[in-house]
Amino acid sequence: MIFKILDFLIIINAIQGVIFALTILFSKYFKNTTNIYLGISMLIGVLINAQYFMMKYDWYSHFPKLAIFEDIEFVLLFPVTLLFYYLKFLNPSFKLKAKHKLLYLPFCISVILNLFVGGHAHFKIYTIDNLTWVPTFYAIEYYASILLNIVILIVVYMLLFRNKSAIKILVHHNLKWIKLFYYFHIVLIFTWISLEILGKLYPYEFTFILWLVLTTFFYWVGYIGIFKFRLAQNRYEIRKVIDKEIKTEYKKPSKSKSSISDEDNKYLQEVKNILEHEKIYRNPKLSRQDIAEKLGISVGYLSQVINNNSEKSFSEYINYYRVEDVKKMITNKAFDKYSILSIGLEAGYNSKSAFYTGFKKETGLTPSEYKKRHLS
Known part of the structure; x- marks a missing residue:
């Protein structure tokens, strides 16, 4: 009974996350380049939870073609969009360059290869004669997702705490909020990594409880983030207006x-x-x-x-x-x-x-x- 209630709460949280993300992406009040990255990150978080939920209730056995969705490693995309959120928050004039777009490459390679394997395994569109490389590919994909998340956490740490001059940080801007967001990001990634390790060592399943707690806090922090970003963006624009005003x-x-x-x-x-x-x-x-x-x-x-x-x-x-x-x-x-x-x-x-x-x-x-x- 408790598990069913918790599962229900996870579903409610997922719906809340979708509504929240769509509000960020399409509301005139919140819509801007920075919040777009936050909204996309929120949607990715919901999709990761959906993957877990469908696997827990064995949907892939009842609907085999849905297994192609499970093969998409959104954990390779999630840290990238969050990194761009950090960069845009700290520097409103930040624009993506070719070197930044390369961070999408691991996710793109993963999607292409998984779709290729899925065409054979799930949809029977064609036959792949040699599948000996697939386990190696999955192992590389798994460890690459962990490594990418850790590397991006380190990069953001350097931006926030070690090398502030490397980007154009808002003058006198209070970084308390974005640091709080970063701390929660650390908790989120390392909880995921810990659960991955525990899942290989023990047969017990408590992952959904932790996902419930984490997603609840993530949506809350994200909500606060909208207000804090709007405040910061206002100050950035005010400063530009002041510079143009006659003294x-x-x-x-x-x-x-x-x-x-x-x-x-x-x-x-x-x-x-x-x-x-x-x-x-x-x-x-x-x-x-x-x-x-x-x-x-x-x-x-x-x-x-x-x-x-x-x-x-x-x-x-x-x-x-x-x-x-x-x-x-x-x-x-x-x-x-x-x-x-x-x-x-x-x-x-x-x-x-x-x-x-x-x-x-x-x-x-x-x-x-x-x-x-x-x-x-």
Whole structure:
């Protein structure tokens, strides 16, 4: 009874996966080159589960011609489409080149040879006199699928953790999401490899339970991925719009009535110049140390200069510039199609809560309220 319930849940998960993948591929809201790779990967995952399900219930014995479907090694294709998803996520301008397309070759060779053997074994279209090479081919195919998956995991690891300069990563883009996706990818591949090994050592069948858990989490992570990618893509496009916009002067923070020394004023102007022209406040990890090092002064003296001039602490001063940046964007029609959150993150906030708290502290309004009041 338990097994039947779990099998039912696997079927529901497969249906969910198909709907989810088709939504990614054809919805106007999510459709883009990057999500296409994610959607295709999802469909491939569903097909791999379908292969397992049909084998478990011995469909191939009842419908021999369906066995040709079992022979197609989708595990040779799955890591390739996921790799392209990683590359496109990290670099929106990434385009497939001939060297990338070569990664499809193992899957194409596998399909061609399996169809050739299937024409003889399953459809009796022709006769192959010499089949001695087939077991060797299946062994090579099996180990090649494991090796390819491991190699691509290593390649993605180098991209995410070791060689970020090798690709054009989004400036200040938070990689937490894609790293989480990668960790789950590791779990998925190594669980599959472990089950393959256990299947050869023990007669017990627990694979379907693990596939149920893994596919459930995979669809969940994929769903989160759509939101995270859309946010990242918005920020990438916002940055391009900003570059085209005519720069306008910021309203300067009000000065206190106390006198400012010439030396203080010199460094204050340098701080303003860095913030207004280099826009370094858009870096969510910006610290007092970063600016102090640029100016060649101590962190304490930098705080003193800012506080004496603006009656603001360093964090409040940086928040001011970020809020001004957000205000300019949310009241500009060129940014209407982008979410307010993506605008806030691009202005330098590292989270939704920090953005809304910082904005309301400076203006007394939420970003949405400010936009609505300004437009009215």
